[in-house]
Amino acid sequence: MVKVTLDNVSKFFGKVRAVTDLNLEVGDGEFVALLGPSGCGKTTTLLMIAGIYRPSRGRILFDNEDVTGLPPKDRNVGMVFQSYALYPHMTVYDNIAFPLKLKKVPKQEIDRKVRKVAKLLRIDNLLARRPGQLSGGQQQRVALGRALAKEPDVLLLDEPLSNLDAKLRILMRAELKRLQKELRVTTVYVTHDQVEAMSMADRIAVMNAGKLQQYADPQGLYNKPANLFVAGFIGSPPMNFVEGSIREDLSGGYYFDAGAFKFKLPKELGELISSKSIDVVMGFRPEHVKLSLNREEYSIEGQVYVVEPLGRDIVVNVKVGDMLFKVVTKPGVELRPGQRIWLVLDVDKIHFFDKFNERAIV
Amino acid sequence: MAKGLGRKALPWLFLAPMLALIALSWIAPLFLTVYLGFTDLSIKNFLAFIRNFFTEKVHITIDNFRRVFMGGDPYISEVFKVTLLYVGSVLLINAGYSLLLSISIAYLVRNEILSMILRVSWLIPRITPGIIYALVWNWFIDPKYGLLNPMLSAIGVPKAWLPSSWLLDKPYSQILMIVVNGYIGASFGMIVYTAAIKSIPPDLINAALVDGASDFQVARNVIIPLLRWPMLFVTAWQTLSLLASYDVILMIWGSGGGGGYAGIARAAGVMVWSLYSYSKAFSEYMYGYASAISLVLVVIGIVLIVVYFKLFGFRRLMEPSRVEV
Known part of the structure; x- marks a missing residue:
């Protein structure tokens, strides 16, 4: 096992900047996720760690050894591809044994390792089959087996669950996590x-x-999302955002002016924000709002727009001016579209971002 | 009702010109060849034969086949050997060497522009008019003015090893026959193979690299096994087309004086089966015997086609760049 360090790594394809100045440290035995929308450079980063792509700039270190120039075969990484990339002309056994054969591991040793990893992944009954005869979930486990059989220093997984159906995905999520902690x-x-x-x-x-x-x-x-992007990307349903400015009233208090509504802020919070920026974006998570039929402190008045029952929770869409906010709440209260309602925010859990550089203020 | 009829008739109306051409240029000659193969038609009895076509005065005979199979023609066994050499060696280039070529071009050479230039350079003989291609070779190998001998000398081939005539001296003439035909034919395999290699998902190759394979091991363990069908297809196709092809040999050994093409091709040891039939018909005017020789080739071809179809299945054979993934 090693510690992986990306030191100011960039990758350009012609004029396209796939990855820019990436610094990342993955600790020994740590499980790190690269998360982002498609095209954000996460797979490129993975392929650079694997050695398929060479960084345009920067260094990649395994422990303290610089592997930037090493071909994949000298890095001892295991990788599971989104498409699984199983060799269609080989049996499951040969697929898993392939990296070991290339390493010139003795035959009995290969056999022992293949069977061990197959047992671990519960595919030991499939060893004689070909990838074409397997279900998606089985293929995924074979791909994982191939990556693990060589006992890699680093395991790279590229969206390994995205081709599985929802139920299996949740199952494999826990399975993968357990496996990673075990190994x-x-x-x-x-x-x-x-x-x-x-x-x-x-x-x-x-x-x-x-x-x-x-x-x-x-x-x-x-x-503590660092910026607007992270705040909007993490959480489901996503955080509610509203643009506005911080203003001081005659009595020296602070309020957030969104145009459609004004929202009073605690004095310390208002001082803190206004010391950094006046034009801000306020953000609050749907699950950090309480719905109330009466005006309360730190509340915003709106109208029920649509109610989406999800069983355990309900998502209430509330219209404030021409904005729609989502609120997650427990079922039980009867809500009708058009009904007047107050969103009571938890002041400790409101986020403010600078409107221009999008960085978090609080 | 009228509409339904039109729908049935319309395709046939469109197909009619092509069907007529196929019937005239393909089916009729086949039957004529079969018929003529069993006659003694030659320049000597040509007019009488035409006059008596399909009458009892025309001699129906199996003498032609006796000559082919029972040693009536002492030269036929050499033609057979040359044909085997020709088909076998050129096939090695067209189906085998072109595979190595394609792997180099489509996988090992990462630079797209260089890869394209290499591909085009192998396509040049195919897009050059055949007669020009043959002429260029004739100039190239000319013992007095040609570039080939000086070039070989320049890279250190001793003078004594070089032939005085590439056209006539065996085995140089046969090497030339193989190279000239191989250079044209390799591009067919190359097109099929490179398309197939490009259709292998990059993930599969990346997976092999991560698994620890060198470029050579990727080619051997991943690319070549996945090209099984394209390889079988190219081999089958090229065997059939090589059996029937003699055009380049005719163009190269047919020019130049002294006894006509047939004479030179024979002396040079490049007389392949189909060229032999051609020369029997159009230089010795033995139409009946030439038809019989062709017929043997037709039968071999049909047998091979049946074998290939049996082996690979017709539908799979018709999908040239199929990659099993």
Whole structure:
């Protein structure tokens, strides 16, 4: 097992900047997710760690050894591709044995390792089959087996669950996490699904447009998003945003003026924000709002627009001026579209971002 | 009702010109060849034969086949050997060497522009008019003015090893026959193979690289196994087309004086089966015997087609760039 360090790594394809100045450290045995929308450079980053792509700039270190110039075969990484990339002309056994054969491992040793990993992944009954005769979930496990059989220093996973159906995906999520903890293999996991990243990873690197947005543990990302992008990307339904400005009233108090409504702020909070920026974006998560039929302190008046029952929770869309805010609440209260309602915000859980550089203020 | 009829008739109306051409240029000659193969038609009895076509005065005979199979024609066994050499060696280039070529061009050479230049350079003989291609070779190998011998000398081939005539001295003439035909034919395999290699998902190759394969091991363990069908297809196709092709040999050994093309091709040891039939018909005017020789080739061709179809299945054979993924 090794520690993986990306030191100011960039990758350009012609004029396209796929990854720019990426600094990332994945600890020994750590499970790190690279999270971002498609085209954000996360798979490129993974392929650079694997050695398929060479960085245009910067260095990649395994422990303290510079591997930037090493071909994939000299890095001892295992990788699971989104398409699984199983060799269609080989049996499951030969697929898993392939990396070991290339390493010139003795035959009995190969056999022992293949059977061990197959047992671990519960595919030992499929060894004689070909990939074409397997279901998606089985193929995925074979691909994982192939990556693990060579006992890699680093395990790279490129959206390994995205081709599975929803039920199997949730099952495999837990399975993968357990396996990773059991084997203690340094893992980099690429995904665009924030639930996957949040539920599995020790730390998450959120990427957008080739740049690292924030690198923190799941709770950190959720509670303290570093900028508007992370705030909007993490959480489902996403955070509500509203643009406005911080103003001082005659009595020296502060309020947030969104045009359609004014929202009174605690004095310290108002002072803190206004010392940094006047034009801001306020953000609050749907689950941090309480609905009330009466005006309360720190509340916004609106109208029920649509109610989406989800069973355990309901999502209430509330119209304020011409804005729509989502609120997650427990079922029970009868709500009719058009009904007057107050959103009571939890002041400790409101986020403010600078409107221009989009960075978090509070 | 009228509409339904039109719908049935219309395709046939469109197909009619092509069907007529096929019937005239393909089916009728086939039957004529079969018929003529069993006659003694030659320049000597040509007019009488035409006059008596399909009457009892025309001699129906199996003498032609006796000559082919029972040693009546002492030269036929050499023609057979040359044909085997020709088909076998050129096939090695067209189906085998072109595979190595395609892997180099489509996989090992990462630079797209260089790869394209290489591909085009192998296509040049195919897009050059055949007669020009043959002429250029004739100039190239000319012992006095040609570039080939000086070039070989320049890279250190001793003078004593070089032939005085590439056209006539065996085995140089046969090497030339193989190279000239191989250079044209390799591009067919190359087109099929490179398309197939490009259709292999990049993930599969990346997976092999991550698994620890060198470029050579990727080619051997991933690319070549996945090209099984394209390889079988190219081999089958090229065997059939090589059996029937003699045009380049005719153009190269047919020019130049002294006894006509047939004479030179024979002396040079490049007389392949189909050229032999051609020369029997159009230089010795033994139409009946030439038809019989062709007929043997037709039968071999049909047998091979049946074998290939049995082996690969007709539908799979018709999908040239199929890659099993």
